[in-house]
Amino acid sequence: MAVIGFIGLGHMGGPMSANLVRAGHRVRGFDLAPAALEAAAGHGVEVVPSVTEAVRGAEAVITMLPGGGHLLECLDEVLTAAEPGALLIDSSTVDVADARQAHEKAAAAGFGMIDAPVSGGTAGAEAGTLTFMVGGAEEDFRRSEAVLEPMARKVVHCGGAGNGQVTKMCNNLILGASMIAVGEAFVLGERLGLPPEALYDVASVSTGQCWALTTNCPVPGLVETSRANHDYEPGFAAALMLKDLKLAASAAEQSGTDTAVGRLATELYQRFNDEGGGSLDFGAIIGSIRERSGT
Numbered sequence: 001m002a003v004i005g006f007i008g009l010g011h012m013g014g015p016m017s018a019n020l021v022r023a024g025h026r027v028r029g030f031d032l033a034p035a036a037l038e039a040a041a042g043h044g045v046e047v048v049p050s051v052t053e054a055v056r057g058a059e060a061v062i063t064m065l066p067g068g069g070h071l072l073e074c075l076d077e078v079l080t081a082a083e084p085g086a087l088l089i090d091s092s093t094v095d096v097a098d099a100r101q102a103h104e105k106a107a108a109a110g111f112g113m114i115d116a117p118v119s120g121g122t123a124g125a126e127a128g129t130l131t132f133m134v135g136g137a138e139e140d141f142r143r144s145e146a147v148l149e150p151m152a153r154k155v156v157h158c159g160g161a162g163n164g165q166v167t168k169m170c171n172n173l174i175l176g177a178s179m180i181a182v183g184e185a186f187v188l189g190e191r192l193g194l195p196p197e198a199l200y201d202v203a204s205v206s207t208g209q210c211w212a213l214t215t216n217c218p219v220p221g222l223v224e225t226s227r228a229n230h231d232y233e234p235g236f237a238a239a240l241m242l243k244d245l246k247l248a249a250s251a252a253e254q255s256g257t258d259t260a261v262g263r264l265a266t267e268l269y270q271r272f273n274d275e276g277g278g279s280l281d282f283g284a285i286i287g288s289i290r291e292r293s294g295t
């Protein structure tokens with residue numbers, strides 16, 4: 001079993017590190033927040049007072065931080081203190097450009113690195129059923145598999161440096177846009193006298209079928225797994241959806257890609273966040289559609 005340094009023990013990193021401990025790894029964890037450290041210690045993580053202490057003696061170092069700025073800031077300390085041969089795994093969701101810069105810095109310091117953002121939310125982190133989207137060299141991907149395994153249901157190698165982040169961003173562009181379309185369809189149907197059950201029964205087995213409809217339906221009472229049945233308690237918070245859509249919008253602009261629907265979805269989630277919906281599940285955006293339609 002390996003010694004693993006874990007930096008960022010928040011909503012995701014906390015339960016992910018707990019699963020590594022459960023699998024028999026020795027986990028040395030650091031976070032800036034005392035409450036996160038305390039919770040991790042309760043899960044058997046050996047909490048330490050700095051990044052340097054967390055990476056000392058570790059064969060793999062996992063970062064699970066809020067964004068690219070935090071990653072790049074933290075990385076300098078990681079690269080100074082890490083053991084030669086340590087594998088660096090960043091599972092945060094960050095800008096593709098930041099991810100590629102992190103890979104370059106790691107390579108220049110002689111370390112292998114993968115970007116490995118996740119899908120599956122806090123429930124997946126707790127259950128050890130996350131999907132990891134990996135960008136990096138084949139050899140580093142192979143080395144990461146045993147480390148990721150206790151936290152993962154699926155690990156997919158998506159190509160070279162940064163491609164994990166590209167995959168995550170593209171997936172969430174589909175998800176954000178499809179949730180808005182599903183919400184609009186239900187509100188339009190309702191206003192024209194169509195019972196939501198009828199729309200669900202048809203669309204769920206027809207060409208309108210998608211995850212936003214059949215797993216996280218924004219109308220309560222139609223799908224058992226939906227966060228709508230729990231007052232839209234996340235799940236996947238609208239603030240995080242906005243973050244990911246902004247990353248896609250920025251990458252689209254930098255690469256000169258025409259993503260008109262993605263841009264509009266970003267505006268609509270921005271508006272929903274400005275209205276105070278950021279901490280709700282992203283499916284709650286249907287409430288904003290209803291309100292604007294006078295329903």
Ligand code: NAD
Binds near residue numbers: 009033119120235
């Ligand atoms: P979080 O804010 O709960 O956790 C991040 C942790 O990082 C915090 O505890 C914070 O104190 C710590 N931190 C910040 N800077 C640090 C530093 N320099 N050194 C040490 N610790 C530091 O966020 P989260 O929900 O756990 O998300 C983490 C990442 O995972 C984000 O990039 C997010 O976009 C992504 N993600 C989240 C979800 C989700 O459902 N929460 C799902 C998929 C991906």
